[in-house]
Amino acid sequence: MQILKSDNIRNQTVKNLNLITYYKIDTLQPKWKAKLIEVFQGNITFNITKFSAVEIEVLDKSPEMAAKIANEIAGLVDVTIMEMQKETSQQAFALVQKKHDDQIKYVNILQDSLKIYMELGIIDYESQVERYTEQLSVAILQGKTSAIKSLEEKLDIFAKHGAKFTKFRDLFSYEKKQLAFLRSKLEEAQLDANNLLSHKFVLDYATPADKKHAxxxxxxxxxxxxxxxxxxxxxxxxxxxxxxxxxxxxx
Missing domain, CATH: 1.20.5 (Single alpha-helices involved in coiled-coils or other helix-helix interfaces)
Known part of the structure; x- marks a missing residue:
């Protein structure tokens, strides 16, 4: 009902049907806009039926013009709602787009951090530590000094950087999932912004009345x-x- 009674609907109806001329409004008068609104609102009534449908009643000396005004308002309601939906959808798309772009930057930062540790040889922390520990035990039993030294150096690197590596690795995995989620939301928002559906279903279009209602x-x-x-x-x-x-x- 608020949309039906909005200034936008009234002004667009007046413009499209040239009602200023039709109502013989003298635009040179200081209060001609108030007079126009008074005439327009005085001739139009909006009612909610028991089935929650909106009924538009227009009283005019011309049955044809009354029908035109009613149908024009019905059409403009749909246009107005679609414009509102478009604006909201575009704002939502822009918001999701920004979050998506920010998430990409964050994921790239985490990936760069992981590369630093990968260059140190840390690829799969748990399995590598387990394997190097087993190899160290064998090397000790066999008395291979050089192998022992090499494995101990590797394990020292894992001991020094392992905690940070696992932290970045787990965070990177989580944020990648968040990025995939945002990507799906971005696609949905784009579809919503590009596919606007009609919000009105006209049960009966207004037709010129056979008799005057007044x-x-x-x-x-x-x-x-x-x-x-x-x-x-x-x-x-x-x-x-x-x-x-x-x-x-x-x-």
Whole structure:
């Protein structure tokens, strides 16, 4: 209902149907806009039916123009909602796009950090430590001094950098999953921004009425005169009855 009664709907309807000229609004007058709004709003009524549908009623001297105005408003409602949806979808897309781009940068930073440790020979921390430890035990049993020294140096590197490596590795794995999630959301947001659906379903388009829905001015005046006459007649009857009662009491 707020959209139906919005300034945007009214102004666009007035513009599209040239209602300023049709209503003979003098734009040279200081309050012509207020007059236009008064005439426009006075001729149009919005109702919610028991089935939650919106009913647009337009009263006009021309049945054809009344139908045009009603159908124009119905069409503009859909356009307005789609424009609002488009703006919201584009904002959502821009927000997800920024988060996605920021996530790519963050994942790349983590990947660069991992490369530093990989250059030191740390590729698969747990399995490498297990393998080097077994090899060291064998080398000690066999008394291979050079092998022992080499393996101890490798294990020292793992002991020194292993904790940081596993931290970056696990974080990198988690953030890659987050990036995949954001990528799917970005695709959804892009689809929402590019595929706007209609929000209205017209049950019945407005058609020119066969008869005027408003009583003729002469009929209104006649009813007013008859009502006044009837009230006067009733008043005289009451007055006469009171006079008769007073006379009876005096007798």
């Amino acid at each position: 009583p003729k001015r002469m009929l209104i005046v006649l009813i007013s005169v008859m009502s006044a006459f009837l009230l006067t007649f009733v008043f005289l009857l009451i007055k006469d009855s009171i006079s008769n009662l007073t006379e009876l009491k005096q007798d």
